[in-house]
Amino acid sequence: MAKMTPRTLSGFMELLPAPQQQLERIMEILRRTYALYGFTPLDTPVIESSDVLLAKGGGETEKQIYRFQKGDADLSLRFDLTVPLAKYVALHYNDLSFPFRRYQIGKVYRGERAQRGRFREFYQADIDIIGDGKLSIINEAEIPAIIYQTFSALGLRRFQIRVNNRKILNGFYAMLGLSEKSGDIMRTVDKLEKIGPEKVKAILTEDFAVSPADAEEILRFIAITGESGAVLAALETYRGRSPLFDEGLEELSTVVRYLGDFGVPAENFAVDLTIARGLDYYTGTVYETTLLDHPEIGSVCSGGRYDNLAEFYTDRQLPGAGISIGLTRLFYVLGEQGMLNPDLPTAPADVLILPMTEDLSPAISLATLLRQNGIRTQLHCEEKKFKQKIAYADKLSIPYVIFLGEDEVQAGVVTCKDMATGEQTKLEPAATVYRIKAGLAERDKGAVILG
Amino acid sequence: MAKMTPRTLSGFMELLPAPQQQLERIMEILRRTYALYGFTPLDTPVIESSDVLLAKGGGETEKQIYRFQKGDADLSLRFDLTVPLAKYVALHYNDLSFPFRRYQIGKVYRGERAQRGRFREFYQADIDIIGDGKLSIINEAEIPAIIYQTFSALGLRRFQIRVNNRKILNGFYAMLGLSEKSGDIMRTVDKLEKIGPEKVKAILTEDFAVSPADAEEILRFIAITGESGAVLAALETYRGRSPLFDEGLEELSTVVRYLGDFGVPAENFAVDLTIARGLDYYTGTVYETTLLDHPEIGSVCSGGRYDNLAEFYTDRQLPGAGISIGLTRLFYVLGEQGMLNPDLPTAPADVLILPMTEDLSPAISLATLLRQNGIRTQLHCEEKKFKQKIAYADKLSIPYVIFLGEDEVQAGVVTCKDMATGEQTKLEPAATVYRIKAGLAERDKGAVILG
Numbered sequence: 001m002a003k004m005t006p007r008t009l010s011g012f013m014e015l016l017p018a019p020q021q022q023l024e025r026i027m028e029i030l031r032r033t034y035a036l037y038g039f040t041p042l043d044t045p046v047i048e049s050s051d052v053l054l055a056k057g058g059g060e061t062e063k064q065i066y067r068f069q070k071g072d073a074d075l076s077l078r079f080d081l082t083v084p085l086a087k088y089v090a091l092h093y094n095d096l097s098f099p100f101r102r103y104q105i106g107k108v109y110r111g112e113r114a115q116r117g118r119f120r121e122f123y124q125a126d127i128d129i130i131g132d133g134k135l136s137i138i139n140e141a142e143i144p145a146i147i148y149q150t151f152s153a154l155g156l157r158r159f160q161i162r163v164n165n166r167k168i169l170n171g172f173y174a175m176l177g178l179s180e181k182s183g184d185i186m187r188t189v190d191k192l193e194k195i196g197p198e199k200v201k202a203i204l205t206e207d208f209a210v211s212p213a214d215a216e217e218i219l220r221f222i223a224i225t226g227e228s229g230a231v232l233a234a235l236e237t238y239r240g241r242s243p244l245f246d247e248g249l250e251e252l253s254t255v256v257r258y259l260g261d262f263g264v265p266a267e268n269f270a271v272d273l274t275i276a277r278g279l280d281y282y283t284g285t286v287y288e289t290t291l292l293d294h295p296e297i298g299s300v301c302s303g304g305r306y307d308n309l310a311e312f313y314t315d316r317q318l319p320g321a322g323i324s325i326g327l328t329r330l331f332y333v334l335g336e337q338g339m340l341n342p343d344l345p346t347a348p349a350d351v352l353i354l355p356m357t358e359d360l361s362p363a364i365s366l367a368t369l370l371r372q373n374g375i376r377t378q379l380h381c382e383e384k385k386f387k388q389k390i391a392y393a394d395k396l397s398i399p400y401v402i403f404l405g406e407d408e409v410q411a412g413v414v415t416c417k418d419m420a421t422g423e424q425t426k427l428e429p430a431a432t433v434y435r436i437k438a439g440l441a442e443r444d445k446g447a448v449i450l451g
Numbered sequence: 452m453a454k455m456t457p458r459t460l461s462g463f464m465e466l467l468p469a470p471q472q473q474l475e476r477i478m479e480i481l482r483r484t485y486a487l488y489g490f491t492p493l494d495t496p497v498i499e500s501s502d503v504l505l506a507k508g509g510g511e512t513e514k515q516i517y518r519f520q521k522g523d524a525d526l527s528l529r530f531d532l533t534v535p536l537a538k539y540v541a542l543h544y545n546d547l548s549f550p551f552r553r554y555q556i557g558k559v560y561r562g563e564r565a566q567r568g569r570f571r572e573f574y575q576a577d578i579d580i581i582g583d584g585k586l587s588i589i590n591e592a593e594i595p596a597i598i599y600q601t602f603s604a605l606g607l608r609r610f611q612i613r614v615n616n617r618k619i620l621n622g623f624y625a626m627l628g629l630s631e632k633s634g635d636i637m638r639t640v641d642k643l644e645k646i647g648p649e650k651v652k653a654i655l656t657e658d659f660a661v662s663p664a665d666a667e668e669i670l671r672f673i674a675i676t677g678e679s680g681a682v683l684a685a686l687e688t689y690r691g692r693s694p695l696f697d698e699g700l701e702e703l704s705t706v707v708r709y710l711g712d713f714g715v716p717a718e719n720f721a722v723d724l725t726i727a728r729g730l731d732y733y734t735g736t737v738y739e740t741t742l743l744d745h746p747e748i749g750s751v752c753s754g755g756r757y758d759n760l761a762e763f764y765t766d767r768q769l770p771g772a773g774i775s776i777g778l779t780r781l782f783y784v785l786g787e788q789g790m791l792n793p794d795l796p797t798a799p800a801d802v803l804i805l806p807m808t809e810d811l812s813p814a815i816s817l818a819t820l821l822r823q824n825g826i827r828t829q830l831h832c833e834e835k836k837f838k839q840k841i842a843y844a845d846k847l848s849i850p851y852v853i854f855l856g857e858d859e860v861q862a863g864v865v866t867c868k869d870m871a872t873g874e875q876t877k878l879e880p881a882a883t884v885y886r887i888k889a890g891l892a893e894r895d896k897g898a899v900i901l902g
Contacts, residue, residue, distance in 0.1 A: 004506035006542040006764040009524070012496040014539065016546050017553070024492050036822045038800035038829030041475050045463040045572055046497065046558060047517075055455035066498075066526075068519030070562055073460070075517075088465065091457040095467050097846050099833060101799055102468070107497060111521055121496055131833065138811060138832040145819070261815035263823075313457040348491035348552055360589060364712035368596070371487045372714075378489030381589040382550060382582065395548050 011112070011120035013328055018346035018397075023331050025344065025448050026154060027105055030125050030325070033150045034103035037142070039127050042102045044084040046109075050074040053083055055312035064110040077109035081126045081324070082309075089130055090313035098132035099139065105327065117336070119328050128322030130309055135319045140285040140305050141255040143323055144269060145262035147289055147301050150325075155341065155447020158292040159300075161264070162272035165252045165285050166304070169276060171245025172221055172238065176214050184208045186276040189222055193274075197223075222273045228256045231271040248284070255285060283307045287323055293451060297333050301325045339451050345443055347397045349378040351416075351436060354389050356405040363404045366414060366429060373433045375440070393419060399443060400436055462563070462571035464779050469797035469848075474782050476795065476899050477605060478556055481576050481776070484601045485554035488593070490578050493553045495535040497560075501525040504534055506763035515561040528560040532577045532775070533760075540581055541764035549583035550590065556778065568787070570779050579773030581760055586770045591736040591756050592706040594774055595720060596713035598740055598752050601776075606792065606898020609743040610751075612715070613723035616703045616736050617755070620727060622696025623672060623689065627665050635659045637727040640673055644725070648674075673724045679707045682722040699735070706736060734758045738774055744902060748784050752776045790902050796894055798849045800829040802867075802887060805840050807856040814855045817865060817880060824884045826891070844870060850894060851887055 008014045015023060031041065050067055053076045066077040078084050081104045089100065105125040112118050127146065129139045144161045151159050173182040188203045197219050204210040204218065224234045235249050252271065259269055277286040284305030291297055303323030310318050334340050351370055355363030363379060370377040378398070380389050393401045403415040408426070416432050417424045418439065425435060459465045466474060482492070501518055504527045517528040529535050532555045540551065556576045563569050578597065580590045595612045602610050624633035639654050648670050655661040655669065675685045686700050703722065710720055728737040735756030742748055754774030761769050785791050802821055806814030814830060821828040829849070831840050844852045854866040859877070867883050868875045869890065876886060 003765060004503060004763055006538040006761075007500065007503060008496060008538070008542065009498060009500055009526075012498065014495055015493075016543060017491040017493065020492055020494060023494075035827050036825070038803075038827055040468040040799035041471055042466075042468070043471060043474075044465055045459060047460060047463065047560070047572060049458065049460055052455060052458060066519070066521055068517070068521075070517055070519075075460070087457040087459070091459065092467060097843055099831075101829065109498070121498060134834060136832040136834070138815075138830060142830065149822070258811060258815050261812045261819065263819040310457075312455055314454060349489035352489075360709060361712045364589075364709050368712065368714040371600070374487070376486050376489055378552065379589060379593065380550075381587040383585060383587070392548055 009120070011114040011118065013119055013121070013332070017348065019335065019340075021346040022340050022344070022448060023327075026327070026331065027123075027125075029153045029448065030105060030150060030327075031103070033146070033153050034125075034127050036149070037101075037127075037146050039101045039103040042085070042088065042104045043106065044078070044081075044088055044104070046077055046107065047075050048078060048084065048087070050076040052087055053078065056083070061110075064112055066109045066111055078106075079110050080108050081106055081124050082128075082322075085126075085128055085130075086310040086318075087313060089318060090310040090316075093314070093316065098130060099135060100130045101127070102130075103127045117329065117332055119332070122326065122328035125325040125327045126322060128309075128320050130318055130320040133317050133319075135305075135321065137251050137254050137284075138258070139321050140251065141258045142262060143285070143287060143303070143321060144255070144259060144264050147287065147323060148262075148264045148268055150301070151289070153447075155449040156291070156451050158451055159268060160290055160292055161269050162275055162288045162290065162299075163252070163255060163269070163285060164272055164275040165248040165255075166276070166282050167244050167248025167284060168235065168252060168273070169248075171242035171248055174244060175238065175241045176217060178210065178214060181208050181210065185210065185218065189218065189274055190276060192222065224273055225270075227266065228259075228269065228271050231273070232256060251284060277302060277304050281306050285321065291451065294333075294337060297337075300330050300333075334449060339449050341446050341448055341450050343443075344446050344448060345397070345399065345440075347399065348376070349396075349398050350376045350440055351378070351400045351402055352389070352393045352398045353377060353379050353402045353404065354386070355379065355381060356403060357409060362409045366402070366404060369429055370433060370436075373437065375433065375436055399439065402432070460571070462565040462569065464570055464572070464783070468799060470786065470791075472797040473791050473795070473899060474778075477778070477782065478574075478576075480604050480899065481556060481601060481778075482554070484597070484604050485576075485578050487600070488552070488578075488597050490552045490554040493536070493539065493555045494557065495529070495532075495539055495555070497528055497558065498526050499529060499535065499538070501527040503538055504529065507534070512561075515563055517560045517562055529557075530561050531559050532557055532575050533579075533773070536577070536579055536581075537761040537769075538764060540769060541761040541767075544765070544767065549581060550586060551581045552578070553581075554578045568780065568783055570783070573777065573779035576776040576778045577773060579760075579771050581769050581771040584768050584770075586756075586772065588702050588705050588735075589709070590772050591702065592709045593713060594736070594738060594754070594772060595706070595710060595715050598738065598774060599713075599715045599719055601752070602740070604898075606900040607742070607902050609902055610719060611741055611743055612720050613726055613739045613741065614703070614706060614720070614736060615723055615726040616699040616706075617727070617733050618695050618699025618735060619686065619703060619724070620699075622693035622699055625695060626689065626692045627668060629661065629665060632659050632661065636661065636669065640669065640725055641727060643673065675724055676721075678717065679710075679720065679722050682724070683707060702735060728753060728755050732757050736772065742902065745784075745788060748788075751781050751784075785900060790900050792897050792899055792901050794894075795897050795899060796848070796850065796891075798847050799827070800847075800849050801827045801891055802829070802851045802853055803840070803844045803849045804828060804830050804853045804855065805837070806830065806832060807854060808860060813860045817853070817855060820880055821884060821887075824888065826884065826887055850890065853883070 108124050147161050201215045204215040275288050282304035286304035288299035289301035305321040307319045309320045367377045367379050401417045413426050414432050415426050598612050652666045655666040726739050733755035737755035739750035740752035756772040758770045760771045818828045818830050852868045864877050865883050866877050
């Protein structure tokens with residue numbers, strides 16, 4: 001028969017079993033952490049009607065979307081988890097209680113140009129808090145705690161949550177009478193780290209007709225850095241010139257004030273006035289998260305406060321705050337950087353049983369006992385040489401191998417080999433279970449991510 | 452602004468938060484159970500190249516598939532998890548160790564005619580064991596244990612795992628010289644429960660030219676029922692007339708022999724000679740699982756042994772055994788039948804904290820403490836009346852509400868209300884944590900499914 005060469009589409013991540021176990025572990029930690037903060041899991045369809053999904057329309061997104069006909073229906077694959085959330089909240093408004101807190105970890109689709117580290121199918125891990133009409137600033141203050149807890153639980157230490165407030169930015173540009181140019185200015189200022197202050201000033205004055213004095217003022221403003229208290233003190237000197245600015249400053253002060261109570265260490269947090277994020281969407285606090293030893297990766301968790309989640313579907317004012325982790329890309333980058341802990345178990349089983357008797361009853365009963373004790377167990381009954389079966393356990397990093405021959409069955413014991421140390425014990429089944437469980441607990445202690 | 456009416460496509464399940472929690476719980480139990488038996492999680496792309504996905508070609512499937520162009524690429528959404536597994540194993544053959552045991556819980560797509568209880572996007576939960584060249588019968592004997600453990604862990608008691616062996620069927624028809632008609636015969640026999648033996652006999656003799664004597668013989672054969680030992684004894688009387696039959700009988704005897712060691716109670720198991728399953732695919736043991744009180748649902752977990760997983764991609768012989776649960780449909784049916792335990796927690800949080808002080812520090816610190824103790828906690832700081840906040844907890848079934856006023860802060864205690872009993876305690880935070888954790892453990896004790 002002619003064979004079709006098997007292949008996986010470029011831009012689609014398909015992992016081997018060991019890295020898949022690492023990714024599963026990360027997803028499990030995300031689920032657990034999000035749940036700790038009172039977020040409920042949601043799952044929306046991957047396919048939506050195109051008119052619903054593209055209600056907002058236009059932009060780069062529409063070009064990248066996977067859109068197709070099926071019968072009479074014009075369908076599209078979701079390109080993020082925010083639009084489906086907006087639809088969900090508008091559609092199920094009467095069945096939901098507000099504030100509505102949900103997390104969703106799901107695949108999204110963008111037909112981007114394929115290149116290394118860019119994916120067309122990728123997981124996003126989102127949380128959002130949606131209010132009905134209003135939403136307290138405390139929700140925005142809580143989000144750094146969720147980011148901190150998430151990355152800490154994954155094992156990261158050297159990361160920084162950077163926070164700004166769009167009202168402060170917009171208020172500041174209003175003070176200078178530059179509100180209408182604020183979009184262009186913010187996009188330029190965003191390049192500060194890359195191109196330096198002189199270039200920024202040149203672009204502002206030449207391309208956007210900002211006066212040299214105002215350009216200086218802008219550069220002075222965004223140069224305000226330091227620990228949070230110092231930044232807030234510097235911002236206080238601008239108070240009284242724009243109600244919007246003052247409101248933003250109040251909000252930012254509240255966010256900073258409760259950080260300690262929320263359990264966020266000062267060294268993992270910074271106010272960063274250069275952060276703006278999606279210009280036509282965010283309206284209050286905005287967040288980015290960077291790995292201190294890998295700034296080149298960019299933000300690994302971003303988001304902010306928005307005033308109107310579902311304006312394309314409903315007249316109701318549904319403000320919200322949320323963050324998103326681009327999980328597939330993060331996982332890829334962590335792997336590239338060698339930051340995934342290789343010592344955590346990735347084996348499909350904790351124990352491989354090699355029966356060495358004609359009658360398999362004792363081996364099967366032992367497997368059942370181990371499983372009843374929560375130990376992941378595989379029986380290896382294939383016709384292979386003993387050496388090949390040991391090599392199998394070795395290759396899969398299965399930590400324990402149990403041999404069960406006539407002698408052991410007669411004596412009511414099992415021989416159990418610790419594959420890491422080579423140590424071999426001959427103990428009763430219950431004692432073997434105890435030893436294995438203790439060993440597994442020890443092996444499971446590390447974090448997923450090194451850093 | 453003109454609004455787009457939000458809607459979800461028909462045939463696509465989109466759950467409210469409480470049922471979503473129930474589904475998540477079921478998926479978590481499936482993951483845990485599959486892992487106990489040494490299966491490793493896999494995740495393959497939802498989109499594949501059409502030529503790869505449809506290598507086998509033809510049939511009902513191709514009409515239902517979601518297929519579309521994106522740029523130059525002819526793409527399709529996966530319609531099951533078996534073809535992607537075949538592709539995966541053929542593609543990554545050199546990186547895998549055999550036997551290769553994987554589970555996958557993922558969405559698949561079929562553009563079926565929309566009707567109640569039928570879904571176009573649905574979860575399948577599959578396990579498969581793939582051998583390289585050969586695969587021991589013990590794997591087939593183990594599968595009833597996995598099915599039993601899965602449904603038991605979900606809470607089901609009254610279900611039956613029905614097993615047959617295709618070699619017994621094919622061998623039996625070979626004895627009668629009816630091998631070429633065996634497909635037609637099995638499809639007819641499959642209707643026995645619906646149309647009765649007389650109708651079956653009529654179809655066999657009239658439509659398929661089976662002699663009346665042979666038709667009688669076939670009806671006698673498939674009428675062999677009873678407990679497994681009795682069925683095997685009856686089958687022994689046919690031994691020696693077909694090597695294939697004898698081989699199948701050996702296999703079936705092995706499966707039955709080890710059931711007890713695998714922990715499968717006799718009452719949850721039956722040999723059923725009427726079961727055939729996918730006629731051109733399965734070659735050995737086949738499985739169906741029925742709910743004894745809801746036979747109308749049909750099989751909720753089916754599968755079997757096959758000789759050639761990936762013949763369209765590789766010359767290698769890759770035999771396997773696997774089962775699949777149509778999770779979305781099962782969940783829908785369980786809901787319809789009122790079999791989902793309503794007493795298990797579905798709330799987004801375990802505790803709702805109502806701060807009643809100007810300074811939110813004590814409330815936030817308490818939330819942090821609760822979360823550090825693994826208690827899912829939400830702060831409710833919105834501008835709402837006290838009564839509305841209690842109603843919010845009530846509506847979401849949040850089991851505990853904590854009030855934190857100046858008095859409590861001064862006294863170093865918190866007031867905690869058990870929303871189910873109305874009981875209110877005023878205890879130190881640590882004692883409150885202890886009480887809540889004990890209460891939650893109690894609430895979490897039930898099973899997901901009643902029955």
